[in-house]
Every structure is written in C-alpha cells, then in structure tokens.
Amino acid sequence: VTVGAVRERAPGERRVALVPEAVTLLTRAGIDVLVETGAGSGAWFTDADYTEAGAGVVPADELYARADAVLCVGPPDAETARSLRAGQTLIGLLEPLRHPALVRELAERGVRTVSLDLLPRTLSRAQSMDALTSQANVAGYKAAVLAADSYDRFFPMLTTAAGTMRPAQVLVLGAGVAGLQAIATARRLGAVVTAYDVRPESRGEVESLGARFLDIQSQAPGEPGAGQGGYARELTEEEQRAQRAALDAHIARTDIVITTAQVPGRKPPSLVTAAAVRAMKPGSVVVDLAASDLGGNVEGSEPDKTDVLDNGVTVIGAGRLPSAMATAASTAYARNLVALLRHLVRDGELVLDPADEITAALLGEASPKGGATS
Numbered sequence: 001v002t003v004g005a006v007r008e009r010a011p012g013e014r015r016v017a018l019v020p021e022a023v024t025l026l027t028r029a030g031i032d033v034l035v036e037t038g039a040g041s042g043a044w045f046t047d048a049d050y051t052e053a054g055a056g057v058v059p060a061d062e063l064y065a066r067a068d069a070v071l072c073v074g075p076p077d078a079e080t081a082r083s084l085r086a087g088q089t090l091i092g093l094l095e096p097l098r099h100p101a102l103v104r105e106l107a108e109r110g111v112r113t114v115s116l117d118l119l120p121r122t123l124s125r126a127q128s129m130d131a132l133t134s135q136a137n138v139a140g141y142k143a144a145v146l147a148a149d150s151y152d153r154f155f156p157m158l159t160t161a162a163g164t165m166r167p168a169q170v171l172v173l174g175a176g177v178a179g180l181q182a183i184a185t186a187r188r189l190g191a192v193v194t195a196y197d198v199r200p201e202s203r204g205e206v207e208s209l210g211a212r213f214l215d216i217q218s219q220a221p222g223e224p225g226a227g228q229g230g231y232a233r234e235l236t237e238e239e240q241r242a243q244r245a246a247l248d249a250h251i252a253r254t255d256i257v258i259t260t261a262q263v264p265g266r267k268p269p270s271l272v273t274a275a276a277v278r279a280m281k282p283g284s285v286v287v288d289l290a291a292s293d294l295g296g297n298v299e300g301s302e303p304d305k306t307d308v309l310d311n312g313v314t315v316i317g318a319g320r321l322p323s324a325m326a327t328a329a330s331t332a333y334a335r336n337l338v339a340l341l342r343h344l345v346r347d348g349e350l351v352l353d354p355a356d357e358i359t360a361a362l363l364g365e366a367s368p369k370g371g372a373t374s
C-alpha cells in the first residue's frame with residue numbers, strides 16, 4: 001500500500017500530516033510513503049529530511065496518481081478534493097459535522113473518507129490514534145503561554161529584594177484535554193488556577209493538577225452535564241443564562257481567563273459576556289480557544305484576532321493554536337496516523353472493515369458524536 005502526505009493548503013496552516021520519524025516507522029512496517037514537495041516546510045522539515053527517512057518526495061499530481069491513501073491534517077480545499085479519485089481514501093481531521101457536503105461529495109465520487117475527528121474518545125484501544133487529543137494538548141499549552149506573554153505581570157509569586165509579587169489568578173473554563181493542559185501549564189508557570197466544567201467527573205482531574213474546582217451549578221438540578229461518548233451536552237438557554245450569571249463574579253476577580261468549552265457539532269457555549277469582560281481589571285487577559293466563525297465562549301471574540309479593549313482588557317480569539325506550534329503538533333499528529341495505519345493495514349493492504357468498532361466510527365458509520373448515519 002502507498003500513502004501520501006499532501007501539503008496543507010488552508011491559509012495559515014503550517015502543520016503537516018507526516019514527519020520524517022513517522023516515515024521511517026511506516027516504511028519499516030512495509031508501507032510505501034510519498035510526501036508532496038515542500039509539505040513539511042511550515043513545520044521546519046525539509047524535503048531532504050523526508051527523502052532520508054525513506055519517503056518519495058513528489059509533486060502533487062504524482063502523489064494523487066500513486067497514493068492509495070492521501071493523508072492530510074485539516075479538511076481539503078476544493079482543488080485537493082477534485083484531485084482525489086474513486087478508490088482512493090482520504091484520511092485526516094475532516095470535520096465532517098462542519099462540512100457534511102464535502103464528505104458526501106467525495107463519497108459520491110467513490111472516495112472513502114476516514115475522519116479522525118470521529119474516533120471514539122473513551123476507547124482505550126484508540127488512544128494512540130486520538131488526534132483531537134494530541135492537537136488539543138498543544139492548543140491548551142499554547143493558550144497558557146500566550147496568556148502569560150500578554151500579561152504584564154508575573155504568573156508566579158516572586159519574592160525579590162524589591163518585595164513580594166502576588167501570583168496571577170487564572171480561571172480555566174472547560175476542563176477537557178485543552179483545558180487540563182492549560183491548567184497544568186499555568187500551574188507550572190506558578191499561577192493560582194481555578195477551573196470549571198459542566199462534567200462533574202472533571203473535578204478530580206482538575207484537583208489532581210493542583211487547581212481548585214469552581215463550585216457553581218450550571219445545569220438544572222438533577223440533570224447531568226455530560227452527554228454521549230464522554231462529551232458535554234448542550235445546556236438549555238436557561239441553564240446557560242444561570243451559568244453565565246454564576247461565573248460573572250469569579251471572572252471579575254481573576255487576572256486571566258482561558259476558555260476551552262465545546263459541544264460536538266454545536267456552536268460553542270457562550271460563557272463570558274461582554275459585561276463580564278468589561279468588569280475585569282485593566283491588564284487582565286482573556287484567551288478564547290473556542291473562538292470560531294460561529295462565535296466562541298467569549299462574547300465578541302473573533303478567531304485569530306487580539307483586541308485590547310478600552311478598559312485595558314486584552315481579548316485573544318485563538319485561531320489555529322496547534323498550527324502556531326507546527327513542529328510539536330505535526331509530530332504528535334503523525335504518531336496518531338502511524339497508529340491508525342498500523343490498525344488499518346493488513347498484509348500490505350488498506351482494509352476498511354466496517355465490522356471493526358474503530359474503523360466504523362472513523363467512516364462515520366457509527367459516530368459517537370451523533371454524526372453522519374446514527
């Protein structure tokens with residue numbers, strides 16, 4: 001079987017699906033690897049690095065002609081999608097819930113799509129393939145570092161000859177993979193961290209990182225905050241209002257707010273109102289990891305945009321944080337792909353067996369996120 005990693009075409013995207021170390025692992029497993037010319041340059045991998053690792057570095061048209069499976073990071077642009085042919089398989093974070101038309105169109109043309117975003121998250125067998133987790137880890141780390149960089153005071157408590165500086169107070173909303181990494185990173189920098197999630201089971205994880213779990217009740221009494229597959233459910237309008245009101249007082253007292261709350265297939269929950277941001281002290285920093293075209297967790301935040309408001313609060317609408325750390329993100333993503341390909345390739349052939357729980361989910365045939373054909 002031949003797999004080919006294409007150059008990402010999305011604006012600002014610096015990640016690449018395979019890194020040289022992954023090429024070595026795949027070729028050792030009997031998989032032939034192609035890499036598009038220049039594919040790794042955004043993540044500081046040269047064509048020569050790939051050749052040395054055992055890949056054929058080829059132009060796009062040759063890659064599409066020869067690869068059985070095309071590997072990408074984000075969803076393909078229209079031109080890439082057109083280049084795929086019947087019988088070929090496209091593997092990547094294809095965001096099928098956001099772009100259902102793309103996956104449908106490819107399916108109609110006989111192109112199989114394996115969407116890594118549909119991986120069952122709680123299945124331990126699938127953990128090594130979990131690209132959402134590997135990328136969220138990078139995003140959470142970078143969010144904390146960005147917040148620290150934009151904050152004009154120290155994160156840690158410092159005792160110096162000039163006296164003692166108090167530590168920064170950080171509030172992390174949403175304690176999934178990205179939130180937990182943001183908590184851990186802010187703690188390593190010495191901040192005092194408080195966190196909140198609608199899934200009560202996250203309390204233990206927050207506390208084990210040395211952060212305090214915020215005691216507010218956002219869901220109606222007796223209603224669980226968790227939905228399916230370990231994900232949160234969408235709160236009702238009324239619950240969201242109650243949650244925002246409960247959070248307001250805490251936000252006003254905090255120096256840094258990092259928000260990471262998501263509900264699969266829905267627009268991100270609105271957690272921080274414009275009024276709450278206005279009530280923060282000058283010099284405070286808000287990083288919204290959920291910022292998107294659909295809106296984010298923070299009212300008024302926009303992806304890839306930093307605003308310093310009149311009251312001196314900096315609001316950072318995080319865009320592609322994993323891409324901002326392209327080398328680490330690509331290395332982790334490529335490891336996920338190696339694990340996936342080891343799972344899918346049998347006797348030298350790519351086998352997409354719908355009877356296999358992991359494969360079926362990735363094909364969108366039994367999505368735990370309530371996707372395609374559930």
Ligand code: NAD
Nearest residue numbers: 121122133174175176177197198199230232260261262269
């Ligand atoms: P996600 O990106 O979908 O959401 C981020 C967090 O936002 C979640 O923790 C969610 O509960 C929270 N959230 C949603 N609405 C909220 C609201 N209104 N207020 C506050 N918080 C809100 O989540 P994720 O990081 O992809 O993780 C999803 C699930 O998968 C979690 O349960 C995680 O523990 C689990 N997971 C398990 C494994 C594993 O078992 N190996 C690996 C990765 C993730």
